[in-house]
Amino acid sequence: MQLKIENLKHIKSLEFTIPTQGIWLLTGLNGSGKTSLLAAIYRMKEPSAFQKYYKTSSLDYYDSFQDSKITYHINNNTVTYKYGSERWRPTPNNQSKLFNDVSFPEIRFIEVNAKRVEPSLHDLQNRPRPIAVQNETIQFMKEVLDNNKWDNLKYINYQRGIGNKAYIIPYQKNSRIHYFSEKNFSLGELCVLRLACALEEIQNDSLILIDEIEIALHPKAQRKLLSKLQDIALNKNLTIIFSTHSSTLIKSIDRKKLLFLQQEGNTKKFKTINNVYPAQVLGEIAYDEELDMDFLFFVEDDEGKLLLSQIIEKYKNIRNLGTATFRPSYKIIPIGGFQQVMDVLASSSQIFRQNIVRKAFLDQDVCTETLADPNQGHIISTYNANQANIKFLPCTPEKGIIDLIESDPNFCAQINSAFSGSNLHIEILIGTQTYLNEQSPKPRKQAKKRYDMLINHIHQNTGEDIISIKKALYKLYTEKNYPNNGPLVGYLNPIFNT
Numbered sequence: 001m002q003l004k005i006e007n008l009k010h011i012k013s014l015e016f017t018i019p020t021q022g023i024w025l026l027t028g029l030n031g032s033g034k035t036s037l038l039a040a041i042y043r044m045k046e047p048s049a050f051q052k053y054y055k056t057s058s059l060d061y062y063d064s065f066q067d068s069k070i071t072y073h074i075n076n077n078t079v080t081y082k083y084g085s086e087r088w089r090p091t092p093n094n095q096s097k098l099f100n101d102v103s104f105p106e107i108r109f110i111e112v113n114a115k116r117v118e119p120s121l122h123d124l125q126n127r128p129r130p131i132a133v134q135n136e137t138i139q140f141m142k143e144v145l146d147n148n149k150w151d152n153l154k155y156i157n158y159q160r161g162i163g164n165k166a167y168i169i170p171y172q173k174n175s176r177i178h179y180f181s182e183k184n185f186s187l188g189e190l191c192v193l194r195l196a197c198a199l200e201e202i203q204n205d206s207l208i209l210i211d212e213i214e215i216a217l218h219p220k221a222q223r224k225l226l227s228k229l230q231d232i233a234l235n236k237n238l239t240i241i242f243s244t245h246s247s248t249l250i251k252s253i254d255r256k257k258l259l260f261l262q263q264e265g266n267t268k269k270f271k272t273i274n275n276v277y278p279a280q281v282l283g284e285i286a287y288d289e290e291l292d293m294d295f296l297f298f299v300e301d302d303e304g305k306l307l308l309s310q311i312i313e314k315y316k317n318i319r320n321l322g323t324a325t326f327r328p329s330y331k332i333i334p335i336g337g338f339q340q341v342m343d344v345l346a347s348s349s350q351i352f353r354q355n356i357v358r359k360a361f362l363d364q365d366v367c368t369e370t371l372a373d374p375n376q377g378h379i380i381s382t383y384n385a386n387q388a389n390i391k392f393l394p395c396t397p398e399k400g401i402i403d404l405i406e407s408d409p410n411f412c413a414q415i416n417s418a419f420s421g422s423n424l425h426i427e428i429l430i431g432t433q434t435y436l437n438e439q440s441p442k443p444r445k446q447a448k449k450r451y452d453m454l455i456n457h458i459h460q461n462t463g464e465d466i467i468s469i470k471k472a473l474y475k476l477y478t479e480k481n482y483p484n485n486g487p488l489v490g491y492l493n494p495i496f497n498t
Contacts, residue, residue: 001102002073003040008054008065011036012268014261018207023226023233023240025253027281028261033270034243037261038109038209040070041241043081044099045107050081050088075101104239106206108198112191112213130154130168130179140196140232144224145189167193188216192225199232210242219248226252250278277301277336295330295495296348298341298360303397303470305332308361310474311394311482315492318485328496338366342382345389359389359495363396365444391495394481399447401473404480405430405454411480415458418472422462429457 039053065083079095141150191213438449
């Protein structure tokens with residue numbers, strides 16, 4: 001299922017594909033259309049969604065949705081809703097029932113809402129009997145909010161009908177039972193309670209939309225909330241789209257579950273990007289209040305981070321010979337592709353304090369291939385504008401390791417020795433047909449395939465964890481690449497002496 005929003009508020013266009021089962025974090029800068037998107041999705045099961053979230057005015061030129069339209073693609077059929085004078089009308093009209101084909105039996109929209117249910121004196125005159133809340137909801141509240149007071153959570157039906165529950169917590173005072181009503185629930189508690197109830201009631205295979213309810217929660221509670229949602233989504237086969245700005249949540253979820261609404265330049269056209277690094281999404285560290293670094297280094301991926309870490313450690317050892325006083329505070333942040341690294345670097349002056357030194361370390365193939373291609377005009381121009389703050393790693397990480405083991409028997413021997421007690425025989429591995437069959441016309445892709453095989457071979461024969469193996473390999477590479485101190489000092493001194 002896909003939808004496209006056009007000419008809605010400040011959004012010229014926004015395309016979105018509804019994801020599969022599981023929990024997904026939807027994020028983007030303020031004004032990127034997150035709530036408008038959730039409302040458009042909600043409309044597939046809630047006829048009043050447009051009226052509730054796209055509010056119009058009776059005054060001319062105020063809050064107009066003229067020319068706004070939302071197009072839905074469901075099961076190879078299409079319907080477009082356009083706003084006309086007083087209401088949103090489907091086109092073509094014969095597809096007005098298309099939402100009946102939506103695969104979700106229910107869609108719920110949970111948002112920040114401070115409204116308390118407060119029964120009137122008339123409602124309570126008959127002393128309605130408190131009813132115990134389902135254990136599923138109680139456990140959700142206890143685990144997310146880390147408080148056993150929810151063990152006694154109850155509700156009263158203060159009016160006939162569905163949805164007339166008022167939640168209370170009984171307590172004893174002077175041998176009499178008293179109650180705390182929702183008046184005494186915090187905003188965060190109310191938000192979690194509304195969500196817990198929705199999760200308890202909703203049918204399996206449904207869709208839940210959550211709009212920034214974490215803003216009233218402590219980061220610890222946010223992490224617990226995410227964990228519980230992951231469990232429930234799995235158990236009930238739910239799809240959960242959680243709109244958020246929270247760096248705590250963004251850093252806590254698998255990046256494959258991140259959906260980033262990104263504007264294309266200043267066009268007011270937004271596209272959805274997934275499988276991105278947290279730092280690219282909103283600036284992982286821009287929202288980290290604990291950030292107090294002297295140096296920030298942006299790299300393309302985790303391999304670049306591991307390599308640069310080993311290079312800096314060797315440099316620190318050189319600087320600390322006989323003194324042990326050189327202890328810079330720095331953080332290495334994987335961003336994504338080299339273009340994204342340069343984009344984050346270019347915008348970093350608006351995010352970080354000016355006294356924080358910010359540099360990008362790009363993979364070597366950007367220098368030898370991309371920047372050498374005259375057809376890459378836009379990339380070359382971005383590089384030239386930020387060249388003073390860009391350096392290149394001595395290699396493209398995976399390729400640097402593979403090039404060495406395939407060209408230097410001594411390096412193979414060093415790897416064998418680094419994992420003493422195991423019969424690695426790296427020199428034999430790289431001659432096997434299985435290894436040689438890992439080929440690609442693209443050198444980096446071929447190197448990555450062979451690098452993955454190398455890592456797996458060492459892991460299976462030593463039992464070492466993957467990260468420790470990679471650190472050991474990049475440490476050996478660093479020692480091999482910088483046998484003398486001079487080149488390394490020349491490489492990093494200009495940065496750390498800034």
